[in-house]
Amino acid sequence: MLKKFFILCSGADTDILDTCSNGEQNKYAGIGATVFFTAVMATIAASYALYTVFDNLYTSVFFGLVWGLLIFNLDRYIVSTIKKTGNIVDELIQASPRLLLAVIIAIVISKPIELKIFEKEINQVLLTEKNNMTLDNKTQIAEQFTPKIEAFNTKIDSLQSDINNKEAEVNALYDVYINEAEGTAGTKLLGKGPVYKEKRDKHDAALAELQQLKTDNKAKIEALEAKITQAETDYTNQVTSSQPIIDNFDGLMARVNALNKLPWLPSFFIFLLFLAIETSPIFAKLLSPRGAYDYKLEDEETALKTHVLQNKNQREIMLETDTAVNDRIYNDIKNEDELYNYKRKKARELMQLQADAFYKKQKNIL
Known part of the structure; x- marks a missing residue:
């Protein structure tokens, strides 16, 4: 079986x-x-x-x-x-x-x-490629968010610098009116006179401006920090959402390419x-x-081929013979008077019928 x-x-x-x-x-x-x-x-x-x-x-x-x-x-x-x-x-x-x-x-x-x-060696190659792709992916995504975060940090630094400069200005005014009160600078008169009061008022005005500046800039800094936090969150989300694509990088083509690296x-x-x-x-x-099967197979195929060729040749000879016989028959009868008179009679009858039919048609039209 x-x-x-x-x-x-x-x-x-x-x-x-x-x-x-x-x-x-x-x-x-x-x-x-x-x-x-x-x-x-x-x-x-x-x-x-x-x-x-x-x-x-x-x-x-x-x-x-x-x-x-x-x-x-x-x-x-x-x-x-x-x-x-x-x-x-x-x-x-x-x-x-x-x-x-x-x-x-x-x-x-x-x-x-x-x-x-x-499979194990291919998995190791794919793991290395996935790690490299993860690092490259994080770098590429970071290139989208880093300029924004740096711009926000620059604005925060600028706002903080404004506060620091104002604080330095307030501290300097504080030292001026204290020195005036102690008599170590300015008029060098000990006590709180008109000049002291003037410098104290100037300091107090600057201090109020500083407090207002801190309040305004703090709100701006908090808004910028919120944008930075949001950008960092978006960066993390994008990295997380794209990681499954990298993790699934083990299809047929990836494995064939990894095999080629071995x-x-x-x-x-x-x-x-x-x-x-x-x-x-x-x-x-x-x-x-060549065995017995080959010889027998060739015998059957050649026998069939010979039979087909014989039938084909016979049909060609029969066609040629039939054509020659027909030619002789028609050549023999084409000059016979009886056949000529018969066909002449039939042709005359046909023409008469055609003439009668044409006459009737024209009569109906009139």
Whole structure:
């Protein structure tokens, strides 16, 4: 049962192969087994690759089976269409496009398997890339908010500088009227005279202005600090909202790119393994000598071809003969008087009928 299934997978003509020896049947069963297990590996590889895309087991398995059946059909077609002619050059020519297709299939099948085998190493590469992307993302977002925050801080510093300058001015006026009262400066008269009162009033006015300036600037500074807090909050929110995009940076293309950053030799050997599996049925047919199945298949095909050519030639000869006979018949009767008189009579009757019909039509019009 299993042998018949593998023979079916090889694409061989079972009716012809049943008349061949067990050795010939075993050869095609081995070719069919290679085709079947290549399709199985293709199904597994495609299911894993699609799972990284859809993140759904059932969807991945379904499309993986579809892909496996497609590869199975292609491999079966490739093997079954290679004919053993006994001429190695002709066989290589007809096998060359099939070998190219086999290389392409091997690449497609091996890549998802490589992704699974080197999954841990790929995850490490992706982790490094994600960390770098996180830092770059924070830097890029900070470039949007840093100028605003610096501008707010500059305004705060300016407002605080106004307060400091006013405080220095008030302190200087305080020292002036105190020195006037002590007699160490100004009029140098000890006591609180008119000059002292004048300087004290000037200080008190400046002090009131300072208090008002502090009140006004404090409100402005608080507003600016609120804007800074809001900008920092927006920065944090934007970083937080964009982080899941970076965390999910592990799709199929990202993993393939990460695989390409690993040493190429292990991946190359895995590709060679699948290339050998994929091309083995083709080389098995090319390297094996012509067997009983090949001779019987050629006999059936050439017999059918000969039969078709014979029928075609017979139809062409029959057409040529029939044409020649018809030409002779019509040449013989074209000069007969009886046929001439008969056709002349019929032509006269037809013209009379046409004339009568025309006369009736014109009469009805009038």
